[in-house]
Amino acid sequence: MKPAVLNSAMAALCLVANPAAGRAQAEGHDLPEPLRRPEGAELVFLAVTLNGAPQEGDYLIARQGGNFFFRSSDLARWRIRFSPAAAITIDRESFIPLAALPGATVQFDAARQHIALTVPADRFDAQSISGSAARVRPTDSAFAAFLNYDLSFQYDRKLQTAAFLELGVSDDWGLLTSTMAVGQQAGAGNLTRLDSYFLRDFPDSLTRLVVGDAVTDARDWSRQIRFGGIRLGTDFSLQPNLVTFPTPAFTGRTAIPSNVELLVNNAQRFQTDVTQGPFSIDQVPLVNGAGDVTLVIRDALGVERRVTSSYYVSSRLLSRGLSAWSLEGGAERRDYGIRNFSYRNPFAAGSYRRGITDWLSLEGRTELSGDVQMVGAGANIVWPAIGEFGVAGAVSRGGDGKGTLYRVFFSRITPGWNIAVSYQHASRDFDQLGIYRDEERITRQLQASGGVALGRWGNLGVVYTDLEYADRNRTRLASASYSVGIGDRGYVSLFALRSDIEGFGVDTTFGVGLTIPFGSRGSGYVRADNRNALAEIRQTPPTQGGWGYRLTAGVGENDRQQAELLWRGDPGEVSVEAGRVEGNAGVRMLASGGLLFTGGRPYATRRVEDAVGVVDVPDLADVRIYQENRPITRTDAKGRAIIPDLRAYEQNRIAIDPGDIPIDARMPNDTLLVVPRYRGAVRAHFAIEKDHPATIVLQAADGTPVEVGTTVQLDTGETAFTGYGGEIFVREVKPGMAIEFDTGQGPCRVVLGALPAGEILPRIGPLRCGVAARTP
CATH class of the missing domain: 2.60.40.3110 (Outer membrane usher protein)
Structure with a gap:
């Protein structure tokens, strides 16, 4: 056996006997001395191509005749799997022989000092790639106070006014807000408080805290109610890009x-x-x-x-191991929108959901109060070959005794058709929060829907609902619709609706509708059924602001004619309507907008909804602002603009038009990504650096132009070279700037005096210099 082969065999045996040594080599740690360099091996730096793809830089490779050895660290960088037991030491570094990589081959080009390495695809470690967007952290918020308003003035024999107001304050600590309705009836004014609460989000843990007026969590088989108190729980909207349901890899x-x-x-x-x-x-x-x-x-x-x-x-499921929970405590709210403070029946409630497997999620909810105690649980299951199923059950104890509820659900959705059926039954005595009267207590509920996509022949859908209440009243609703596109000119829809409500009899409506779009903002609509005929034409205002209109005319049981003119601008929206309904004429004006205070300044703006952006382009007026590549607004005289409809907890792309930036200004970036908090204000500051460039003409002491190519040194550290006529271009000039250069007569120095006023790109000079020794 040759000595080199014997050495390699002994090295491999040592690694098998000592796996820890192999791991140390794979990790690039110092290696034990007994592993020695193969006899006659040389170390060379070579360019490497891996499976035809050039790798950046040169790599240290050991060569022994026709045998090649690659560093363990380089193989790991290339994600090539290897056995640490095959490692040998060369100059205290771990190398893997090519023979230890099954199926791998090399082609060595000595003239180019290049090696082409080919490795089978199954010898690489697998990459794991997420198809969802990475989680984003909110941008630091700016303090903001806002007042949203919706005002209505209507005249129909008498003047009626109403308003909806929302006052809020937000910052990184959260949101404090309150809403109210103001109305006027028979000359007497009234004000009704709606919701008042403090909200704080914790995006890292997907948790939201609400203190004040809130709504409870609810499952398909439970009720959602308004209450005053505290709610703490999971809110997946804090990471909108998060995929919460199981998806295949x-x-x-x-x-x-x-x-x-x-x-x-x-x-x-x-x-x-x-x-x-x-x-x-x-x-x-x-x-x-x-x-x-x-x-x-x-x-x-x-x-x-x-x-x-x-x-x-199915979005009804949660990914394996993912959970969602909600804890609520307080008192039920009654007479919402009628009374300011009407709370009763203190309670505590909670719900919990968890993904058990990729096909099963479990859920549960408990409600405890002095009037009712309820506990229930459910399961959602996906059977890919058939569809998704849901089952749930609950028991309760209330003033009328003990009760039970159960619910079953089935659905299958495909690109070509869909179907969904659910049935829920509750005993007469089943009770839960929010039920006070028999006419609110549903004892039986059947819902079914289906649809078929017919390709270019349109879409067909049907819906059926059957509700029975504890007071023996029953409501049945059935509807069917069919729609088909007419090329790119619009679409036609046929519809039918039948209702059977206890005490109101049977009512049937059927008809046809035609919708024709024109332009990007306009559309026309005509509808006729067995009772009415309606025609409407409308054009919405541009996103960045402008005018829109709507004209409507109807005959039949709903006899009306209406005209509306709408204006949208940065301060808000205003519409004026004039109409006649069943012989009664009237006019109405609606105004909607907001007042915002942030960054030390007040603004009149559109309603502040999800989040708001404060765009700052310092001292540059009339600069166009883009949101997601759509023109939105322009900066004011101080270089500020407001974007009132940013998306909370998502990356919002805000850009400015470089063409609106003066020629003497430099802009490091014309696009920013901001992530605002819910109802928060975030600042998008575009750094603008203004230059003061100038062309300077230099002359030698005798008045002749400085030679072309002469090196000129500025006291700012910048170096320039003269062009024809002794001209140099200086990006930033200022009074008192010193300019030094050499001529055939010796070194020269020039000091700039006052600069020309009002010129963006002035031409200064010619400036004559003297010999440096005679320069004062």
């Missing part, structure tokens, strides 16, 4: 770097680049229900492979 393998694209029902939903080897893509935002996913792999050579698979997902 899509796997593939490629030998060279490639581009991977996911098509969901033939629509692109995700795209990324992958390196060589196996990969897995999970957390892909899929369409609810059943569908097909096509995995498209395109390598650098243009070769394309497609793999199609089916899936079924």
Whole structure:
């Protein structure tokens, strides 16, 4: 046996006997001395191509005749799997022989000092790629105080006024807000408080705290009520990009770097680049229900492979291990919108959901008060071949005794058709929060819906609801609709509705509608049924502001004619309506907007809804502002603008038009990404650096132009070179600036005096210099 082979064999035996040593080598730690360099091996730096893809830089590789050895750290960087037991030591570094990488081959080009390494795709570690967007942290908020208003003035034989007001204060600590309605009836004014609460979000833990007026959590089989107190629980809206339900992972393998694209029902939903080897893509935002996913792999050579698979997902489920909870305590609110403070029946309640597997999620809820105690649980299940199922049950004890409830649900959604059926039954004595009278207590509920997509022939849908109450009243509603597009000119819809309500008899309505869009903001609509005919034409105002209108005329049981003119601007929206309904004429004016105080200044703006952005382009007026590539507004005289409708907890792209920036200004970035909190204000500050450039003409002491190419040194540290006629261009000039250069007559120095006023790009000079020794 040759000595080199014997040494390699002994090294391998030592690693097998001591796995810890192999791990140390793989991690790049110092290696024990007994592992020695193979006899005759030389270390060289080579350029490397891996499966045809050039790797940046040169790599240290050991060569022994036709045998090659690669550093463990480089193989790990390239995600190539290897056995630590195969490692040997060369100059105290861990190397892996090529023979220890099954299926790998090399081609060595000595002239180019290049090695081409080819490794089978299954020798690489798998990449794990998430199809959902990464979590984002909110941008620091700015203090903001706002007043939203909706005002209504209506004249119909007498003047009636009403207003909805919302007052709020927000910052990084949270949101404090209160809403109220103001009305005038028979000359007597009244004010009704609606909701008042403090809200604080914790995005990192997906938790929201509400103190004050709130609503309880609710499942499909429980009720949601208004109450005053405290609610603390999970809120997935704090990370809108988070995929909360189980989605399948899509796997593939490629030998060279490639581009991977996911098509969901033939629509692109995700795209990324992958390196060589196996990969897995999970957390892909899929369409609810059943569908097909096509995995498209395109390598650098243009070769394309497609793999199609089916899936079924349901947003009713939670991903395995993911949980959501809610704790509520306080008192039920009665007579909302009528009385300012009407709270009764103190209670405590809580709910919990958890994803058990990729096909099963469990949930439960408990309500405890002096009037009622209720506990219930449910399960949601996905069987991909059939659909999704839900079951739930609850028991209660109230003033009327003990009661029970159960509910079953089935649904299947596909691109071509869908169906959903649910049935719920409650005993006469079943009780829960928010039920006070028999006419509010549903004892039996059947709901069914279905739809079929007919391709270019349109869509057909039906819905049926049957409700029975504890007071023996029963309501049955059935509807059917059909719609089909007329090319790109509009669409036609047919509809029918039948209602059977206890005490009101049977009522049937059927008709046809036609919608025709024109332009990007306008549309026309005509509808006729067995009781009425209606025609309407409208045009909405532009997003950035402008005019819109609406004209409506109807005949039949609903005889009315109406005209509306709408204006939208940065301070808000105003509309004026004139109409006649069943012979009675009247006019109405509506105004909507907000007053905002932030950044030390007040603003009149549109309503502050989800979040608000304060755009700052210092001292530059009339600069166009874009939100998600749409023109929104312009800066005012001080370079400020307000965007009142940012999306909370999402990245909002705000940009300015570089063409509106003066030529003497520099802008490091014309686009910013901001992530505001809920109802919070966030500042988007565009740093503008103004230059004071000038062209300076230099002359030697005898008045001749300085020679072309002469080096000029400015006292700012900047270096320039003269052009024809002794001209230099200086990006930033200022009075007192010293300019030094050499001529054939010796060194010269010039000091700038006062600069020309009012010129953006002045021409200064010619400036004549003297010999430095004679310069004062």
